[in-house]
Amino acid sequence: MPSSRKGLADLAGLVPAMVLFGVFIAVPMLGALALSFFRWNGLGTPTWAGGANWVQFVHDPLARQALEVTAKVVVLSWIVQTPISIALGLFTAGRQRYRSVYAALFVLPLLLSTAGIALMWEALLDPEFGGITALGNSLHLGFLQQNWLGDPALTIYVLIALIAWQFIPFHTLLYQMGRRQIPAVLFEAALLDGASHAQLFWRVTLPQLRYTIVTSSTLIIVGSLTYFDIIYIMTNGGPGYTTRVVSLDMYQTAFQQNEFGYASVLAVVLGVVGVAVALGLVRYSGFGSMTSQQEGAA
């Protein structure tokens, strides 16, 4: 009977992908939770620690600072990236030829790996021989002469700017697509009603972009919550602990101090906050019901 044969087909289709996902994503997820209740230096046998790691986490000033730095990265990344991406997205959505040239060039940072971006900016920001300093000297702009990656008051903002440089191109692309999916009829109708440019933007464009805004915001927030690469390569948390975000704290706790149990607490915190933010934004915005509206978009 077909039903058993279909069951077999289900098995053949689903099992390989689910085994791969289960072994390398789901099991480690549960592993992190379990490990957070053990003490383990990576060698020997893990010893049961009860809630000790979690108590340590609550009282750890470095963890608190890491949380604060991470919060700063998340909030400022959203504030910086969102308006710029919307503006650039609306600009590149235009069909004029020069705009498509702009759009193509805007994508370039997406091709560079994070490591490549970090190395490029390290060369540019070198306080002695870097390109920014050279530019400051040529143009007599003294403020360009800074210890960009060594000044405790400045470095975190430099990193946030570089993260924006890396990711704005992607979000621009999202808003470009979002804008192009708004039916032209809506604008024509608003124009016939005598809407001004500002009204068109606030009353038509922005509300119509709401799903794109949710998608983009979720990606920015979850992405910057767990951001690691550029910070690890460029400052490794310094100067002092001023750029040590939670994911870096976790990495150093695990792989430099060999405290796998305590590192897992930080991992669980990251995972839970990340999932909560993603699901919260999706539910709060009614994003789950969007499927039919976007049907056929790809």
Place this chain on the structure above:
Amino acid sequence: MSQTVARPARAQPAAHGARTATRARRRRPSPGRVLAFILATVWLVVVIAPIYYMVLASLRSQGTYLTANPWLPRGGLTLAEYGTVFGAGLGRYLLNSVILTAVCIVLTLSLCLGAAFRIVRRSTRAAGVTFRILLLGLAIPIQAIIVPLYLLVYKLHLYNTLFALMLVMSAAAVPVSVLIMVSFVRDIPRELIGAVLVDGGSEWTVFRRLIVPLSRPVLATLAIYDGLNVWNNFILPLVLTQSNNVAVLPLGLTKLEGLYSINVPAIMAAVLLSVLPLVILFVMLRKQVMRSLGSVAIR
């Protein structure tokens, strides 16, 4: 139909509205448009200038990099440092990255299309449960599981192998790939599937004759999206590999930086060489790439 947002004359009948609007835009651009143009041009400079600097710096010798104005193409340019970094192992990193990316794309796409097909056919409850688990998996950041992942890979004796990266990176791409494929495969008309089954075809025939060929656009999209993620991933190779002979490009670049910390031209040359394959692909497939990146996130 014109996409313009300028204001047509009130008295015009609706049919002429759009054409008039186009003319109005030519004459007097709105303040918003002017602002957007200025912002876009500033951003263009912010994007291009660092890359221009990198290209120029890579063409210097170590000496002229320190003495000449780094923003002007004067004072002796050379390709010498490209040779230096290639000799220092960049070729190996490049090869590792190409192998890893190719295997991950093939593995992810083949496994996920099978899973997506079964989820859409949904003949058992398992298919529905699978789908919901994957939805949850979409929200898990890889950083949150990196510690146990390292321990797991170590226990499986896969530490410091490209094979481990192939498995883990493909696994990480499963949720997003399956979800996108599901929303694509769902749109394939049931009548087509029914026709194959009536002709005596099995589920396997449906998959091979119908689903695979019809899914070509979504496969291309995901090949680009997943491929780019694998190519540029940094934290997994950092945690799961160690030796130079299995290092992929992003990690290899930081190894070269350790080797040539004061030879900026060499490092810039390495970064540019590492991005060259992508630039070539991008120039060939620009439209497809931009559509892929956007549509994956829109879903």
